Amino acid sequence: MKVVRSSAVAKNSVEMDGAEGVEIRWLISKDDGAENFAMRMFELEPAGHTPLHTHEWEHEVFIVEGKGTFVCDGAEHAFEKEFVIFVPGGREHCFKNTGMGTLRFLCLIPGSAG
Amino acid sequence: MKVVRSSAVAKNSVEMDGAEGVEIRWLISKDDGAENFAMRMFELEPAGHTPLHTHEWEHEVFIVEGKGTFVCDGAEHAFEKEFVIFVPGGREHCFKNTGMGTLRFLCLIPGSAG
Numbered sequence: 001m002k003v004v005r006s007s008a009v010a011k012n013s014v015e016m017d018g019a020e021g022v023e024i025r026w027l028i029s030k031d032d033g034a035e036n037f038a039m040r041m042f043e044l045e046p047a048g049h050t051p052l053h054t055h056e057w058e059h060e061v062f063i064v065e066g067k068g069t070f071v072c073d074g075a076e077h078a079f080e081k082e083f084v085i086f087v088p089g090g091r092e093h094c095f096k097n098t099g100m101g102t103l104r105f106l107c108l109i110p111g112s113a114g
Numbered sequence: 115m116k117v118v119r120s121s122a123v124a125k126n127s128v129e130m131d132g133a134e135g136v137e138i139r140w141l142i143s144k145d146d147g148a149e150n151f152a153m154r155m156f157e158l159e160p161a162g163h164t165p166l167h168t169h170e171w172e173h174e175v176f177i178v179e180g181k182g183t184f185v186c187d188g189a190e191h192a193f194e195k196e197f198v199i200f201v202p203g204g205r206e207h208c209f210k211n212t213g214m215g216t217l218r219f220l221c222l223i224p225g226s227a228g
Contacts, residue, residue, distance in 0.1 A: 064176075
């Protein structure tokens with residue numbers, strides 16, 4: 001069992017090739033006993049973006065703050081606070097912060113990811 | 115693939131015994147091709163609460179708006195906006211809205227739930 005303010009969870013820089021200005025907090029993970037899926041919070045600085053990449057697992061995303069563009073198989077989709085995005089496995093995708101402030105979103109992945 | 119404003123997803127009353135003033139939106143589910151886990155948004159009116167119950171699957175929760183109390187195996191835990199709660203399977207639990215406004219939270223469950 002875990003009850004915690006999300007901002008109290010450790011935040012680390014994402015050092016993947018193609019990532020710019022991206023930080024991550026692992027809010028709920030296998031370290032908490034969550035075997036089936038994990039909840040992460042991403043924080044992107046203005047003009048920051050995640051890498052354009054593809055993998056076999058899905059994402060379930062909820063935008064907590066800010067605005068941006070979701071790129072999926074070459075098409076661009078604008079989003080803002082409280083949008084929901086489902087990215088099936090196998091799609092080439094990235095998230096870009098197009099706003100003036102921080103973009104924050106939850107991104108959940110299955111326990112089998114990676 | 116799905117990109118949608120969460121407020122545009124259909125909202126339904128939760129009619130379970132012990133639920134009071136609870137509505138749900140299934141934001142991402144098997145209907146979208148999400149087999150591994152589902153994202154729901156719960157909305158509780160002031161003084162509303164989910165049923166005190168137990169089941170074998172876990173919850174991963176993120177508080178979007180409002181404040182409340184999480185009851186788990188008889189202990190009470192206060193929470194507010196941007197808190198994260200992990201409820202392992204097998205714990206007796208419920209969520210209560212203790213604020214003056216609507217309480218909204220994401221609650222994710224594995225695809226095997228139910």
